[in-house]
Amino acid sequence: MAYKIEEVLDLKKWETLQESIAIATNLAIILVDYQGRPISTHSQVQPFCSLARKHPELKFFCEKCDARAAIEAVRMNEPFIYRCHFNIIDMAIPIMVDNQYTGAIMAGEITLRDNHDKLEQVLNLDHLESVQAFKCEHVDLFEQYPSLTLDELTKFANMLKDLSHYIVNEAIKKDFLVKTYKQSLTIRKKDDRVVTSTNLDNLEYVEKELKQSLLDKRLNNLSTKRSLKNKQLQPAIDAIFYNKQENLDLTTLASLCNLSPSYLSRLIKEEFGEPFTKVYTKLKISWAKKLLKTTDLPINQISDELGYVEPSYFVRTFKKVTGMTPLKYRKNSN
Incomplete structure (x- = not known):
């Protein structure tokens, strides 16, 4: 049976939980579908990223980063921590249902205190003047990103992975039970x-x-x-x-x-x-x-x-x- 994550999860409840986690961890968090398109609100989004995702040209690159990182996370079957096209640190936690990729938790929007350059950059756009110009124009916002160590970020990634497994399993269990129960009501x-x-x-x-x-x-x-x-x-x-x-x-x-x-x-x-x-x-x-x-x-x-x-x-x-x-x-x- 094929599931769409937005059909299984109660998005309102998820967004409440997502907001609480974002506040507690200093991470920006958003839920995306298998194509990298947002299906939840963006919790604790940083001002720089917020402007970029609203930009008519640059928002496409943000979604492209999300999609590429999520695919890599699926390939690894683990949270994938990476650098985006603006050199900001993000991570993708894949959501798998019956071994099928249905979406991902995208989190991050931070800078690292260590091991920054060791992380893979999934989309390099240093050659694009529009990207560099946007970064220079909003350098004051760029400097507002919270900072974590790679070890701290890895622990948060594993926590989100365990949480997503639990939530999805419970949601699917409920979805199956409710459908079966409704069918049984015919008697x-x-x-x-x-x-x-x-x-x-x-x-x-x-x-x-x-x-x-x-x-x-x-x-x-x-x-x-x-x-x-x-x-x-x-x-x-x-x-x-x-x-x-x-x-x-x-x-x-x-x-x-x-x-x-x-x-x-x-x-x-x-x-x-x-x-x-x-x-x-x-x-x-x-x-x-x-x-x-x-x-x-x-x-x-x-x-x-x-x-x-x-x-x-x-x-x-x-x-x-x-x-x-x-x-x-x-x-x-x-």
């Missing part, structure tokens, strides 16, 4: 869950809801086809469906399958992703929801139909699973 009724953008921003919520949705889908399949990956479970599942008014335990079900209760319990968890008690409870609640929607049976009768000893226990269980009482569920359904 739910509209009144079962209210999905908001706030909820989808919460990765823990999405993971929990996705797990629930996938289990609901398995239960929904069982209620119609009773299709199972592990056919050893078929006698137990059939018994549960044919005896909805009973409360069957693992020992009884295990004897039908010629299995031990502990082994049956393990197989059920492998099949549905949750322990037997949770699966059985949610299955009964799914039947209760169907009865509440499609019949006018009173709550105590539905409780009896599903093998609950006391209607009060059925109500508590229903509310624990769905977040509402059976009466409220029926009212919302209608």
Whole structure:
């Protein structure tokens, strides 16, 4: 699957973090795409660079430097520290997704106290009068650049590398989970869950809801086809469906399958992703929801139909699973 970094990252959140890092490190930072084009604001940009990037001719060279440095960083698979066409120190931290280059964190706009000339200059434009004239015209701004040692800059580069890996991995994980969760919602009724953008921003919520949705889908399949990956479970599942008014335990079900209760319990968890008690409870609640929607049976009768000893226990269980009482569920359904 191909990703564009601006589609995966939450740019507003990234820019807030980017600004904080720029202030703490004295580095100017910007996020660029694989062609070197900016996709975030430019944090703590130095006045000289700001003017250069707005210049109709010189801004092209700035982007060309960014693109060349980023490609070199990808080739090395490491942060690449270099000199730009103005002899200013910058670095490129590649952002890789599934081994594909999607963009880079460009940082720097500093001078070095040591090893300055040992760094590669990715674009030499000393022969261009416009470059030299611009530098001479704004020499006062050029002298305002913060200064670091190469060791300090290398440590910052490695920090940004680790940070970019973490952020991208988490962003892709969330992107995958949200898409899968949205797809899984097709098996739910509209009144079962209210999905908001706030909820989808919460990765823990999405993971929990996705797990629930996938289990609901398995239960929904069982209620119609009773299709199972592990056919050893078929006698137990059939018994549960044919005896909805009973409360069957693992020992009884295990004897039908010629299995031990502990082994049956393990197989059920492998099949549905949750322990037997949770699966059985949610299955009964799914039947209760169907009865509440499609019949006018009173709550105590539905409780009896599903093998609950006391209607009060059925109500508590229903509310624990769905977040509402059976009466409220029926009212919302209608």
